[in-house]
Amino acid sequence: MTASMLVPLLPLILPSAAAVMTMVAIAIRRSHTLTALLSALGLVAGLVAIPLSAAAQPRQVTPLLLLDGYALLFLGLSFSASLIVVAFCYSYFERRNEVGEELYVLLLAATVGAGTLAASTHFASLFLGLEVLSVSLYATLAYHREEERGLEAGIKYLVLAASSAAFLLFGLALLYFEAGSMDLAALAPRLGGSGSLSLVSLAGFSLSLVGVGFKLAVVPFHSWTADVYEGSPAPVTAFLATVSKGGIFAVLLRFFLPIQAPSARSMVMAIAIASMLVGNLLALRQKNLKRLLAYSSISHFGYLLIAFLAGGRDGVASATFYLVAYFATTLAAFGVIGEMSRATGREADAVEDYRGLSWSRPGLAGVLTVSMLSLAGIPLTAGFVGKFYVLQAGVRAELWPALMVLVGGSALGLSYYLRVVVALFQSGPAPSPARAGFAEVVLGLLLLALLWLGLFPEQIVALIDRMARLS
Amino acid sequence: MILPWIVLIFLIGSVMVWVAGLFGSLWPRIVSLVVLVAHLGMLLALWLRHVREVELTAADPWLLKYSVPWIPGLNINFSLGMDGVSLLLVVLSNFLTILAVAASWKSVQERVGFFHFNLMFIMAALAGLFLATDLFLFYVCWEVLLVPLYFLIALWGYQEKRIYAAVKFFIFTQASGLLLLLAILGLHFAHARATGVHTFDYFQLIGTPLSTETAWWLMLGFFAAFAVKLPVVPVHTWLPDAHAEAPTAGSVDLAGLVLKVGAYGLLRFIFPLFPQAAQAIAPLAMGLGVLGIVYGAVVAFGQTDLKRLVAYTSVSHMGFVLLGIFAWNPLALQGAVMVMMAHGISTGALFIIAGDLSARLHTRELSKMGGLWATAPRIGGAAMLFALASLGLPGLGNFVGELLVLLGTWQVNPVAATLATAGFILSTIYSLWMIQRVFHGANPQGWKVPDMSAREGVIMAIAVAVIVWLGLFPQTELNTARKSLEGLTAASGIVAAGPSKGAGARAEAKP
Numbered sequence: 001m002t003a004s005m006l007v008p009l010l011p012l013i014l015p016s017a018a019a020v021m022t023m024v025a026i027a028i029r030r031s032h033t034l035t036a037l038l039s040a041l042g043l044v045a046g047l048v049a050i051p052l053s054a055a056a057q058p059r060q061v062t063p064l065l066l067l068d069g070y071a072l073l074f075l076g077l078s079f080s081a082s083l084i085v086v087a088f089c090y091s092y093f094e095r096r097n098e099v100g101e102e103l104y105v106l107l108l109a110a111t112v113g114a115g116t117l118a119a120s121t122h123f124a125s126l127f128l129g130l131e132v133l134s135v136s137l138y139a140t141l142a143y144h145r146e147e148e149r150g151l152e153a154g155i156k157y158l159v160l161a162a163s164s165a166a167f168l169l170f171g172l173a174l175l176y177f178e179a180g181s182m183d184l185a186a187l188a189p190r191l192g193g194s195g196s197l198s199l200v201s202l203a204g205f206s207l208s209l210v211g212v213g214f215k216l217a218v219v220p221f222h223s224w225t226a227d228v229y230e231g232s233p234a235p236v237t238a239f240l241a242t243v244s245k246g247g248i249f250a251v252l253l254r255f256f257l258p259i260q261a262p263s264a265r266s267m268v269m270a271i272a273i274a275s276m277l278v279g280n281l282l283a284l285r286q287k288n289l290k291r292l293l294a295y296s297s298i299s300h301f302g303y304l305l306i307a308f309l310a311g312g313r314d315g316v317a318s319a320t321f322y323l324v325a326y327f328a329t330t331l332a333a334f335g336v337i338g339e340m341s342r343a344t345g346r347e348a349d350a351v352e353d354y355r356g357l358s359w360s361r362p363g364l365a366g367v368l369t370v371s372m373l374s375l376a377g378i379p380l381t382a383g384f385v386g387k388f389y390v391l392q393a394g395v396r397a398e399l400w401p402a403l404m405v406l407v408g409g410s411a412l413g414l415s416y417y418l419r420v421v422v423a424l425f426q427s428g429p430a431p432s433p434a435r436a437g438f439a440e441v442v443l444g445l446l447l448l449a450l451l452w453l454g455l456f457p458e459q460i461v462a463l464i465d466r467m468a469r470l471s
Numbered sequence: 472m473i474l475p476w477i478v479l480i481f482l483i484g485s486v487m488v489w490v491a492g493l494f495g496s497l498w499p500r501i502v503s504l505v506v507l508v509a510h511l512g513m514l515l516a517l518w519l520r521h522v523r524e525v526e527l528t529a530a531d532p533w534l535l536k537y538s539v540p541w542i543p544g545l546n547i548n549f550s551l552g553m554d555g556v557s558l559l560l561v562v563l564s565n566f567l568t569i570l571a572v573a574a575s576w577k578s579v580q581e582r583v584g585f586f587h588f589n590l591m592f593i594m595a596a597l598a599g600l601f602l603a604t605d606l607f608l609f610y611v612c613w614e615v616l617l618v619p620l621y622f623l624i625a626l627w628g629y630q631e632k633r634i635y636a637a638v639k640f641f642i643f644t645q646a647s648g649l650l651l652l653l654a655i656l657g658l659h660f661a662h663a664r665a666t667g668v669h670t671f672d673y674f675q676l677i678g679t680p681l682s683t684e685t686a687w688w689l690m691l692g693f694f695a696a697f698a699v700k701l702p703v704v705p706v707h708t709w710l711p712d713a714h715a716e717a718p719t720a721g722s723v724d725l726a727g728l729v730l731k732v733g734a735y736g737l738l739r740f741i742f743p744l745f746p747q748a749a750q751a752i753a754p755l756a757m758g759l760g761v762l763g764i765v766y767g768a769v770v771a772f773g774q775t776d777l778k779r780l781v782a783y784t785s786v787s788h789m790g791f792v793l794l795g796i797f798a799w800n801p802l803a804l805q806g807a808v809m810v811m812m813a814h815g816i817s818t819g820a821l822f823i824i825a826g827d828l829s830a831r832l833h834t835r836e837l838s839k840m841g842g843l844w845a846t847a848p849r850i851g852g853a854a855m856l857f858a859l860a861s862l863g864l865p866g867l868g869n870f871v872g873e874l875l876v877l878l879g880t881w882q883v884n885p886v887a888a889t890l891a892t893a894g895f896i897l898s899t900i901y902s903l904w905m906i907q908r909v910f911h912g913a914n915p916q917g918w919k920v921p922d923m924s925a926r927e928g929v930i931m932a933i934a935v936a937v938i939v940w941l942g943l944f945p946q947t948e949l950n951t952a953r954k955s956l957e958g959l960t961a962a963s964g965i966v967a968a969g970p971s972k973g974a975g976a977r978a979e980a981k982p
Contacts, residue, residue: 376645378618379611388607388652392545395656403653411646415638418621422634425626461544 007056008067010049011075012115018042019108026101036090039104043083043111050076063183064125065116069467073320074118074250081242081327082111084335084442088235091439092338103140107239110136114247118254123172123182126251130168130215133244134161141232141240144347153231160214160224168211174204188258197261205264209256209271215248218305219274222298226282229294230349234341237290238334241297242327249304249323253316254470260311268309272402275302276409283416290349292416293333296375299409300326303390306402310393313469317461318389320468324460325374325386325453332371332446336364339439351420356428365424367443374450376417377410382453473517474537474551474602477561480510481595485588492584499587503572506591511565518558522947527555532958534558536604545607546669552604554955556738556808559948560601560731563812566937567727567819568594571720573930574823578719578830579627586627589619590720597728601735604673606655613696613732614648617641620729623721624713629835636709636716643709647699654692658744661685677743677962690745690752693736700733701789703756704763714782715835719826722778726785726822727815734792734811742799742963749799749963756797757880757887763790765890768897772904777825777835780905781818784861787894788814788869794891795876799963803879804956805949806872812948813868813941817860820934824854827927828909831920837905842914849923851910853931858902860938863895868941 006013022038050072060066085107093100109132116129138161142154176182178201179190191201210221217225229237256264279298286292304326307319340348340357348354358365374383387410394403453460484506491498521527521534538550553561568590579586593616600612617640625637655671662679663669670676681689699706714722742749767787774780788810795807827850828843829835844851860867863874873895880888923931941948 373618379614384611384614389545391652392656392659395653396660407646407649407653410649411642414642414645418638418641422625422637425622456542458542458544461542465544 004056005058005061008053008059009061009065011046011053011067011072011079012065012112012119014045014049015042015079015108015115016112018045019105019112022108023105026105030101032090032094032100035101035104036086039108040083040086042108043079043086046079046115047076047083050079060121064122065119066121067119068469070250070254070316070470071115071119073464073467074246075115077324077327078111078114078118078243078247081246081331082107082239084331084446085235085239085243087442088238088331088335088338088439089233092233092235092342094342100143103143103236106136106140110140110239111243114243117247118250120251121184121254123176123184126184126255127165127169127172129247129251130165133247134165134215137161137240137244140236141228143233143236144231147231149227149231150233151231153228156224156231157228164211164214164221166211167207167214171204171207171209171211174200174207178204184255187255188260191259191261197259197263202261202263205256205259205261206267209267212248212252212256213271216245216252216301217294217298218271218301219278219298220271222275222278225298226291226294229290229297230288234290234334234338234347234349237293238331238338241293241330241334245297245301246323246327249301249319253308253319257308257311257316257470265309268305269399269402272302272305272309273405275299275305276402276405277302280409280412280416284412286416287351288349289337289351289354289420290347292351292420293330296413296416297330299413300375302409303387303406306394306399306406307390309399309402310390310397312397314393314396316468316470317464318386318393320464321389321457321461322386324464325382325450328382328446328449328453329371329374332367332443332450333375335439335443335446336368336371339364339443342439351423354420355423355426357424359428363440364443367447369421369424370447370450372417372421374454376414380451380454382450382457385454385457472537473513474535474553475549477510477514477553477602478551478595478599480506481591481598484510485591485595488587488591489584492582492587496580496583499584500572500576503587503591504569507565507569507572507594511562511569514558514562514565518562518951521555521558521951527954530958530961532954538604541605541608547607547671548605549608550605550672551599551602551608552673553602554958555951555953556735556955557601559808559812559951560735561598563731563815564594564597564601564728567723567815570819570823570930570934571723573926574723574826575718575720576926578826581627586623586720589622590724592619593623593724593728597732600732605671606658606673606676607671609673610648610652610655613651613736614645616729616732617644617648620721620724623724624717627718628716628721629718632712633716636712640709640713643699643706644696647696647706650692651696654689654696657685657689657692661689673739678964679744681745683747686745686748687751690741690748693740693744694752694756697733697736697741698759701730701737701793702733702786703759703793704766704786704790705759707763707767707786710786711779711782714785714822715776715778719823722782722822722826723819726782727819730785730789731811731815734789734796734807737793737796738804738807738959741796743959746963749797753797753799754884757794757884760790760792760794760797761887761890763787763793764894765790765897768894768901772897772901775837777828777837777840777905777909778822779835780837780901781821781825784821784898784901785814785818787898788818788861791873791876791891791894794880794887798876798880798883799960800879800882801953801956801960802882803876804960805952806875806877806879808952808956809868809872809875809941809945809948811872813860813872813938816934816938816941817857817867817869820857820931820938821854821861823927823930823934824850824857827923832918837908839916840909840918841912841916842910843918843920844910845914846919847922849928851906853923853935854910855906856935857938858906860942862898862902866939866942868938868945871942871945 113132144150213221283295374381377387488499541549596616603609771783795803
């Protein structure tokens with residue numbers, strides 16, 4: 001570790017420093033606005049540091065972290081998403097009587113954890129990042145601590161995340177036993193590359209897949225997800241759905257992609273197919289919007305696994321684009337939920353709460369409509385380009401069975417996304433006069449981003465093509 | 472440069488009418504009418520120039536072409552091209568949308584701005600779809616078309632089952648649409664493997680060397696999507712629901728335009744891209760066409776709901792289109808295009824009449840109607856005329872189209888042609904039966920309703936004029952489509968049996 005290594009590490013250092021500063025600031029003076037502002041500044045500083053880091057050499061900072069284009073892209077994505085979540089949180093907690101300041105510290109720490117995951121090239125940093133992320137999330141998820149549902153969410157996530165971490169640790173230990181190295185880059189060749197895996201390494205692979213699968217909430221490790229989504233505050237759910245899952249998917253690509261053994265592939269294929277089917281089926285009859293989004297996220301990670309299976313540069317690029325689109329869409333959807341909760345003074349998560357929204361608050365209804373269409377993958381939205389990209393990678397790799405399931409799953413998915421859209425446009429209860437909030441500006445920007453990505457994705461496609469390469 | 476504007480004017484127009492909706496419910500109607508009429512004028516001017524000046528050849532039947540890069544990273548271009556067939560279909564869409572706006576003048580009173588936004592947006596998607604020469608762009612328009620249609624049905628439809636109908640429609644078309652996307656991607660990569668060029672360009676993809684098996688699967692992907700939209704019989708069940716629940720404008724758009732989208736896809740893509748596979752499936756497809764003709768007619772006869780009845784007649788008429796396309800000779804293709812045009816207008820008009828009636832009677836049940844001729848003779852007269860058109864009376868457009876299809880099919884598959892003739896008889900039965908049930912006989916409910924208003928009269932007069940024009944002077948339409956159809960048959964490399972002089976000529980059948 002030399003001083004020259006600090007520059008590439010800046011995007012991780014600055015938000016960490018901001019977390020500490022925010023904590024100190026809270027100790028001195030409790031002010032919601034100040035705290036939110038400080039943490040937003042920390043994230044902006046992290047974003048600004050990304051170009052600096054990209055220009056610096058060397059990229060490998062200690063054997064633990066590699067700040068290559070891929071990692072920086074994910075850092076940028078996570079920081080932007082967190083920034084939006086901070087904005088949502090500010091609006092969401094502003095009118096509530098709960099003290100929300102510590103939340104921002106935890107969010108910053110979790111973001112740094114997700115960033116560490118994306119940059120990790122070593123078992124140690126992987127686990128470190130994962131735990132920083134998870135431990136920060138335990139507390140944020142249960143932030144409605146007077147409510148039963150909030151506590152349930154926190155406890156469920158705590159128990160399952162901790163036990164999945166144990167699975168992951170054991171899996172990593174087995175892989176280390178077989179490969180004799182904790183370095184991710186060295187792992188695949190030592191395990192035999194694309195040949196078949198030995199029994200021990202297969203066990204190690206499966207156990208670590210269980211650990212990662214829990215965090216991504218893919219089938220059959222998905223049972224926690226609906227309760228946790230439902231119980232935690234809307235902006236925090238948005239964070240869980242985007243930054244947390246995105247960081248873990250980033251490490252999944254880096255960690256598992258080089259392992260192309262047939263047995264490992266068929267395992268991932270089974271998980272992908274099961275996730276697409278089960279996620280969409282469970283969402284079909286959901287009347288709670290947050291639970292619906294939870295189940296839909298299961299299927300979306302099933303789609304993402306197709307990109308993972310396709311592998312190669314194509315697979316990485318398509319998965320990255322899909323994540324960008326998914327981040328924007330999910331943030332928009334949860335942003336609307338948060339804004340509605342702020343307006344109604346309780347967690348507005350039943351689809352019924354959104355009945356007739358297009359009459360009372362057409363702006364919010366418009367954002368939610370576009371984000372539902374984007375989740376369904378309808379053209380002119382970001383979600384369509386993402387799905388197209390994934391399909392393209394899948395067709396090139398000729399993953400026909402999985403692609404057929406994707407087609408079926410999408411058709412199922414459509415029916416519940418449309419149900420939400422229809423509710424928005426039905427005649428509903430008399431509109432409650434609500435003041436337009438600060439979050440609406442952010443939502444407007446997200447809406448523009450969704451349409452922009454859907455219409456003119458070229459710049460992002462080119463950026464991803466340039467940056468998202470796994471060495 | 473005129474080509475992108477054909478699409479853009481509708482897009483800009485759709486935003487304009489939405490904004491106009493903020494200033495009252497009359498403005499969106501006026502703005503959309505002005506935009507649509509002006510646009511139709513532009514298209515007609517283009518058509519006239521084409522008729523008078525432009526000499527097209529089968530080797531290059533394109534009037535206009537336009538292309539700019541859209542997503543270069545994925546080799547996607549924004550490419551448009553207009554040949555005779557797409558010109559005809561865009562004109563038809565524009566014309567029918569004008570009728571739809573006029574027909575909804577009184578009946579739509581909620582969210583008028585958004586309603587017309589949807590109509591204009593459908594028009595933009597349709598124009599893009601008929602003009603697209605990039606397969607990605609085609610797919611985008613194909614899917615985008617669904618969203619405003621969905622809103623039309625779900626928001627302005629009849630009360631009972633409109634959301635069920637809208638969702639069913641959307642899911643059917645979306646699932647099949649994704650198969651189309653998979654097939655497009657499969658073709659894209661097959662082309663890339665064979666030639667090293669990554670492209671979605673229609674002209675480059677024609678003649679891609681494919682193994683028999685690959686061509687078969689890819690063709691099925693295309694066929695599935697188009698078959699659902701057409702609709703071909705086993706996958707037609709979304710259609711009666713969607714039609715019955717849609718508002719009048721939605722029904723006009725569905726019958727007149729959305730069904731044409733499937734036919735257009737079959738025409739434009741199946742044979743040129745996969746000639747061998749298409750020929751292999753042709754007997755089966757023609758069988759499905761005959762099945763559709765007979766099944767649609769028989770089921771139409773059994774309906775008790777006026778709009779569902781008209782919807783099933785569409786299934787029957789579209790059977791002729793399927794038959795004509797898979798006969799794949801210039802005569803049958805001319806017929807198929809003519810059926811598309813004439814069916815769009817006659818069925819559109821019948822749906823408008825059905826809408827007018829149900830607005831007056833507040834029911835669509837045939838059993839509650841009867842004897843309306845006495846109280847509304849002008850509506851009855853218009854309905855009679857379009858029922859006659861639908862049953863294929865000589866002198867009206869549908870007759871020309873269906874006859875040409877039969878003549879062309881006879882050269883390829885006499886059995887199918889013979890069986891399809893049953894369609895003429897069956898359509899006579901259901902059409903006259905419908906008129907009998909609605910307008911003649913006793914008037915048990917004692918209906919006394921106002922006859923056609925001036926606005927409705929103008930709509931009907933225009934539609935009548937066009938259908939008579941198509942029936943008596945079909946040559947203009949046939950000439951417009953001819954070179955494009957010859958170009959398509961040439962592109963598919965299948966030399967047609969029979970005369971290619973055009974459809975006005977007498978058919979000299981060669982075995």
